[in-house]
Amino acid sequence: MRIVIAGAGMVGRGLASRLVAGKHDVTVVDADREVCERVYSQLGVTTIHGSATSIGILEDAELNRADCAAAVMRRDSDNLCFALLAKHMGVSRTIVRMRDPRYEEVYKLAGVARVLNIVDLYLNQFTWEIEEPSMREVTAFGEGKASIVFMKVSESSPAAGRIVAEIAQDADFPTDCVIVGIFRPATGRFILPRGNAAVEAGDRVYLAADHDAIRTAARYLGVK
DSSP: OEEEEEOOSHHHHHHHHHHHHTTOEEEEEESOHHHHHHHHHHHOOEEEESOTTOHHHHHHTTGGGOSEEEEOOSOHHHHHHHHHHHHHTTOSOEEEEESSGGGHHHHHHTTOSEEEEHHHHHHHHHHHHHHOTTEEEEEEETTTTEEEEEEEOOTTOTTTTEEHHHHHHOTTSOTTOEEEEEEETTTTEEEOOOTTOEEOTTOEEEEEEEHHHHHHHHHHHHOO
């Protein structure tokens, strides 16, 4: 897939690195020449020095050939302009990082396929850190209403020494929560669990559910 990324800040560089690892064809556009040179030397991707709100620069980046465009610049006004130009140049899918929620409807009017609200993403992470410090979020989905998280199974947890099927049937374990993975640090093994997979104390268990169910499951797995 051919992707053009507007913005080479921390998020843009991280996104480019992951896409390169996935064998995608990536072009990065940024107004800072030194940043462009750094991205090129570190990742080996094509970099275009200039404003991603300039149609001439985007022609140099061959945005018209992109399968997807990602706008991760600092200002929503710049991301919006880039999204409009991407649509004008025939890009079928554009994704933006939004800082100011007031731009959300305008982004949708501009034909943006996916708006990622940076405020909500950070608030979700802060909330987990405050309310469930032993738990870490892997990813959010369902418009931020559900997550995949992982946490360590304590020695005193009712889950320790039981198989997944037994845990799922326990009245104290939420019915809407699914155990999607087990990592065993002692052996370095990652298990895609079936019903007969055993959970041991010290395992890192991955859960998928809405936030209320995950909190209940987290207390069950980590009870002291």
